[in-house]
Amino acid sequence: xxxxxxxxRMQDPMLKxxxxxxSVKQQLTEMELATLNNELRSWYYxxxxxxxxxxxxxxxxxxxxxxVKSVLSAVPNDAQATRNVVDKLSTLRSWTKNxxxxxxxxxx
Numbered sequence: 001x002x003x004x005x006x007x008x009r010m011q012d013p014m015l016k017x018x019x020x021x022x023s024v025k026q027q028l029t030e031m032e033l034a035t036l037n038n039e040l041r042s043w044y045y046x047x048x049x050x051x052x053x054x055x056x057x058x059x060x061x062x063x064x065x066x067x068v069k070s071v072l073s074a075v076p077n078d079a080q081a082t083r084n085v086v087d088k089l090s091t092l093r094s095w096t097k098n099x100x101x102x103x104x105x106x107x108x
Contacts, residue, residue: 024086026082027078027081028074028081028085029077030076030077033071033076036089037071037072040064040067040068041068044064055100056099057099060092063091064092067085067088070084070085071085
């Protein structure tokens with residue numbers, strides 16, 4: 001999901017989110033939002049290479065639903081909508097990473 005990478009979010013992460021000069025680098029397009037929706041749903045529901053949503057706790061599953069809702073309600077090519085989607089996906093990623101503890105735990 002590089003489409004919604006945190007680096008896309010703001011010009012300068014050191015500035016406040018509400019600063020006018022700190023707008024998003026690139027706004028999400030209609031096609032990118034559709035891709036995000038499809039990838040999120042595939043990750044959650046699909047069997048085989050996906051279907052991992054069943055392993056989420058209730059709190060993280062609620063964050064997943066919030067992320068999907070932000071993608072579905074986002075206005076294409078809108079800075080605030082892009083910021084909201086990236087924030088929700090970033091939070092979901094962090095909670096999921098902590099919950100399933102896969103990254104770096106079993107490195108040899």
